[in-house]
Amino acid sequence: MTGGKDTAHGTATEAAGRPDWARELLEHLRPAGRDVRRVVDWLAGAVRAEVTLRDEAGATLAGTPLQLDETLAADVASGRIASAAWDGDGRHLRLVRVGHPTGACVLAVSRGEPFGRHASDVVTHTAQVIELLLTAHETQAAGVRLRRATADLRLAILQLLMVEDTVSARRVAAGLWPGLLDADTACVYVLESDPALRDRLAAECIERTRDQALVVRCPAMDGHVIVLSPREATAGDLRSLVERHPDTFVGGSVWQSLARTATAYGQAVSALAVARFRQDKTAVYAERTHPERLMDPAALRTWAARVLRPLDALPHHTRAELLATTRLGLEFTAVATAKVLGVSRNTVRARMDRVESMLGVDFDDVTVRAVVHLALHTQINLLDGQGPAGSAASARCLTELLSGPAVTSWARQLLGRLDDDPRNVRRTLRTWIAAGANAERAAQTLGVHAQTVREHVRSAEPVLERQLLAAGTDLYEVALAHLAVGELEQPLFAGE
Numbered sequence: 001m002t003g004g005k006d007t008a009h010g011t012a013t014e015a016a017g018r019p020d021w022a023r024e025l026l027e028h029l030r031p032a033g034r035d036v037r038r039v040v041d042w043l044a045g046a047v048r049a050e051v052t053l054r055d056e057a058g059a060t061l062a063g064t065p066l067q068l069d070e071t072l073a074a075d076v077a078s079g080r081i082a083s084a085a086w087d088g089d090g091r092h093l094r095l096v097r098v099g100h101p102t103g104a105c106v107l108a109v110s111r112g113e114p115f116g117r118h119a120s121d122v123v124t125h126t127a128q129v130i131e132l133l134l135t136a137h138e139t140q141a142a143g144v145r146l147r148r149a150t151a152d153l154r155l156a157i158l159q160l161l162m163v164e165d166t167v168s169a170r171r172v173a174a175g176l177w178p179g180l181l182d183a184d185t186a187c188v189y190v191l192e193s194d195p196a197l198r199d200r201l202a203a204e205c206i207e208r209t210r211d212q213a214l215v216v217r218c219p220a221m222d223g224h225v226i227v228l229s230p231r232e233a234t235a236g237d238l239r240s241l242v243e244r245h246p247d248t249f250v251g252g253s254v255w256q257s258l259a260r261t262a263t264a265y266g267q268a269v270s271a272l273a274v275a276r277f278r279q280d281k282t283a284v285y286a287e288r289t290h291p292e293r294l295m296d297p298a299a300l301r302t303w304a305a306r307v308l309r310p311l312d313a314l315p316h317h318t319r320a321e322l323l324a325t326t327r328l329g330l331e332f333t334a335v336a337t338a339k340v341l342g343v344s345r346n347t348v349r350a351r352m353d354r355v356e357s358m359l360g361v362d363f364d365d366v367t368v369r370a371v372v373h374l375a376l377h378t379q380i381n382l383l384d385g386q387g388p389a390g391s392a393a394s395a396r397c398l399t400e401l402l403s404g405p406a407v408t409s410w411a412r413q414l415l416g417r418l419d420d421d422p423r424n425v426r427r428t429l430r431t432w433i434a435a436g437a438n439a440e441r442a443a444q445t446l447g448v449h450a451q452t453v454r455e456h457v458r459s460a461e462p463v464l465e466r467q468l469l470a471a472g473t474d475l476y477e478v479a480l481a482h483l484a485v486g487e488l489e490q491p492l493f494a495g496e
Contacts (some may be wrong), residue, residue, distance in 0.1 A: 039130055040107075044063065050110050053130065055103065098130050110220070155216050159342045183258075191249070208237045208238070221336070243282050252267075265421060311358055371491055408484050415487075421463075454469070
């Protein structure tokens, strides 16, 4: 086909014009300019035409919608013909098939002037560029979907471990990461960075650990990456990674069985709080004297089984689900627990409400939470709370467990650290715990401002070496210390 004005213009300026439009077109292949809509708009300006890009179903993807012969457009889209031209009613139309991995599109160009060699070349090369961009986009999208699916699978495995379903976790992991969870014990690490850098940090963790660790973007904390690994070398791998990144910290747990992943996670979070104040930006959970280790194991086991006995009538799966949710719910907020477990916060609250009802207690009471936490912790550490029936230990109650000389000595020594503070921080802390860790209610009892209560509690944290404002193991140990010295009233349970 020959054209008039366009042909003459193309002949006169082709030598100078072609490099310009070619360079402009190639600019759209640069990473910063890869946008099919911009390419279609550029083509419209380059050949002074109306341009549309539509999919096989006829939906417009870019440009200006055009009235086309649908039969002709369908033939081009299906590949029966690679391109088509049509003239009529003072318009000149070109249709070009643009293939891509999942189908094909039709590039339609309509102009008032005939298509000369220059305009035809521009259309042909633009179709090739669009094809490259669509292919690259779909390849990238497929990669994103694959990475997202893999990340979801990693999270699902972690959630199974959090509720102690190690058998299912191993089955899920075996397909993609053979042998990853074959070990009986593992460490959990929590890395913290700017949330905007979290994805890059997670990718580096995966690369650094060579797929020999479970790397999960924490669903509860935007800046956290959780790493579970059975390899001792992982600690060094993560430490070297943190050294290279400013404002990045890592806390690690002690070695735990896979069934105690939730406990290990809590330890790693506690260690992370310490790492923020250390020069090397790393910390490992420090095993310290916990009150349960000062009690008679047999008596403690039997007591825990008695406290949790109202739940024994439930089906095994339901009981395990309720206890696992409660164990996490006592350590973290309902929202955080829901995200970690992959359920709604209403589900978390419903499960914990059910446990409350069956145990006959109120979780708004910090001492209740502390005692239930002790029973749950004992259950998972001491063989699921199975105690010998009819043993001498079965007569023990919480009062007797806390009144042992080792426990009371530990409690007096711990709380005695606060006695030197002239502000009577110890009284404030006791009142705050009795008020359900509510600063406003404690302030009304003490006749001070709520901010004063918070400052007193905050100042007690470094002295006691425990986090108090964030509910969890540290707060519950301090509550148990108050119970042991008789400064708080012991709660009653339906099972006792």
